[in-house]
Amino acid sequence: MSRLVLVLGDQLSESLSALREADRDTDTVVMAEVADEASYVRHHPKKIALIFAAMRKFAAGLREQGWDVAYAELDDTENAGSIVGELLRRAEQTGAGQVLATEPGEWRLIRALKHAPLKIRILQDDRFIASHQEFERWAEGRKQLRMEYFYRDMRRKTGLLMEGDKPAGDKWNYDHDNRKPAPDEVDFGGPMQFTPDAETEAVLDLVEARFDNHFGQLRPFWFATTRAEARRALTHFIKNALPAFGDFQDAMLNDNRFLYHAVISPYLNIGLLDPLEVCEAAADAWAAGDVPINAAEGFIRQIIGWREYVRGIYFLEGPDYPERNGLEHDRPLPDLYWGGETQMNCLSKAVAQTRDEAYAHHIQRLMVTGNFGLLAGVNPTELHEWYLAVYADAFEWVEAPNTVGMSQFADGGVIASKPYVSSGAYINRMSDYCKNCQYSVSKKTGDGACPFNLLYWHFLDRHRDRFEGNARMGNMYRTWDRMDADRRDTVLKEAGAFLEKLDAGEKV
Template sequence: MGDQLSLDISSLKDARKTKDVIVMAELYNEITSVRHHKKKIVFVLSAMRHFAETLKAKGYKVDYIRLDDGNDFQSFTDFLKASISKHNVESIVVTKPSERRVVNEVKGWRDALSLQVEVRDDDRFVASIEEFRTWAKGRKTLRMEYFYREMRKKTGLLMDGDEPEGGKWNYDKQNRKPAAPDLFIPKPFGAAPDEITKNTMRLIQKHCEGHFGDIEPFRFAVTREDALKALDDFIENALPLFGDYQDAMLQDERFLYHSLLSPYINVGLLRPMEVCRRAEKAYADGHAPLNAVEGFIRQIIGWREYMRGVYWLGDGDYTEQNFLGAERALPWFYWSGETDMNCIRQVVSQTREEAYAHHIQRLMVTGTFAMLAGVDPLEVHEWYLIVYIDAFEWVEAPNVIGMSQYADGGALGSKPYAASGAYINRMSDYCKHCKYAVTKKTEENACPFNALYWDFLARNEKKLKGNPRLGQMYKTWEKMDANTKRGYRSRANALLKKLDRNERL
């Protein structure tokens, strides 16, 4: 499948070049059931096409169906029925898909196809789904930090015997520096589109014209060889300062010191552990400091593994959770970028053009505003799934529903990521170029985040006041005089009414 582009994936490990047939398909329904960013579709399809060529060059028999072959298959099942009729098939081997919807389809293959179907675990992850379930069993709340420590011990990454390298598990407090525009910031690796990619771009421009996002310029790697070059470039040029500035935002520097490797890891062009080992070696060689390397590795064997584990817990209704009862429609400017809030305008415009924004832009700008404004978390989830090149449901849904929107009531994160404009001003230069004044509170030209922050706490007081990490903020709210409180709530109410009327904000 499109996110299984690894030569050593479990379904291919014993594939016989003389006998077995590897089947791959581009299905129109798969790229339009969610109206993904055009650049994301180009990336996945071009990577699939290149991977198929790699398999053929290695001597494997590949049955590959392309969108422009005129196929009208409605599902993987329909495609397999047609493929089976062409080959002498005894059984089907597949690595377990990453998404529940597709797993449910695969479960029906044995009956639908009247063949033996072997579903193998996806062993590209550090922790199996069962291992995570065992770790999570009996815990009232799940905290990534404790799971992450188990993954450090299991892999041996940045370990000094039984203790963490440097004496601490987590150096996040050192990774919150705002960036200055005069920093030397390297440009991320970019791969020039070859003919396969150019043909894919033309195809998607034709078939997916109404989808969100720009196709050009297209700079993503679509082969393992180029993905490895991107890894080399990050380790050499950006990793040393990744830690210091990983939470920073600059309006004219969209990528800062971030790796942009997540799309390649998520589709299988890079292996998670090889990426982590390269970063670890950079620390051992004195090329990158511990806070940078630990922070980077934590994103992969900590958050990434943790998100997958959370996704596969329960009965598959995770995206339907709405602890705060938020029901407002997603604001139209999440698609257009047409807002006077410069931070959101910058992030949405970048997202439309690049299919990328880094984790703080997603969490503390578009994510925080949606939560403060009471936007339906399912709509927020669907937006993130559509617009980002690395957004696959297993990793995106827990990040949005649990971490960003607190819709699971704290099962994943210890507190809502609510913040006023002061946080964005501290970590970015967005506010310097904004129509709204971040230092003002309730005036007409005051930053909307300021009033919405206090209104969010007030209207959710019954559900959130008992959270120990919000205790100080509720004490501050209680100490405010009645006029100040009324001012915040009145300003927030006016802003929310503008959202409901689809007026410019």
């Protein structure tokens, strides 16, 4: 009996387990652009366009290889509007008795498949280096699940940057070399950009018509939409940007949105690139003497370390993970995240870049938009849904741990040993944002004082019972306690006034 083979929009890999298990002579591949997946959060138009265009081209490639592909475009009048609905429709058309599916990367969709009135066999997604079982074995019995130790196991498993049993250069981690502030000049023109072909333009027209009320600029659109293009983007980065990536990976600039970043995470996360091939390209560049070890190691750690680790956490912690709120923050997401006016230049720049590019790098997400949300006490579920919606590389398995865990400490410390909070001093050190801001980063209180300076102490004060005993935060509380009592009162009063303005929808 024939079977259906489900291929989702973030599973565009010819090595997909469901495709390997299938028989191209008898089985039918099902792919669908469905309203449910495009709008369960209000995804950035660029993200929707990237996935739809890449899906169409991937389907065409499968047909060229001899697969029977049942593909539903979004505006197909027969489109059922959901993944399960499309499977039911295709099962009725073909008489298929079973569905082969590679495990989705979101609990929401896993639940939908498991409750569907179909016989569905869900296969492991083995495009990752660590399986669920491997991560569970690593985590078992550990009091703290810290990424660094997991990363070392992944280095041993892959052999990347290893010299026998030892790490290359006798160090596992060169992060201390990768925290340089923004350079005066950037001699890299940015990630490789691609001119949309006719097929991509058709998708852009569709997305423009159907999702014009979603946050984000659709055009210009320059993402790669095929594996061949994604490979070119990777080669461009390795050759032209990776040598300086390590030094400046945490830096931010007013007038340069990309610095030395690869912007290949969307291609990795929808399946156009394989994580191991990406890391091997970086390791080969180091071995050839073209890239310093701190750059190669820092880049590889992001992929076989952090990327694999957060996926492990997401599936280990279970379906309730994205809704956790360990600090009981309940402030609604401020309008400034959707482009509302703000006098805070760092937030204005990060949000504008997000609107235009569907991209911001990890420090912009963690230490600008995330830091502000945590300091201001924003509901982490609302912030999680914002990140999931606005970034082209955001899928829940990778986004939720980064937001709920790393950024907002809403998981109670599963990922982070302390909250990632800072005053304006960190942003000033790592960027030139503060030079163009209406607030003064050097002012701690009074008219024009940087809101990050006020909110930092406000956060520590209101969560003192929880964090005072944290070994990594003791110095912060000792500094707070040494302040004059009147100054502490002023800080808390001014922070409270700022939050009142934020709640009232006033420009801050």
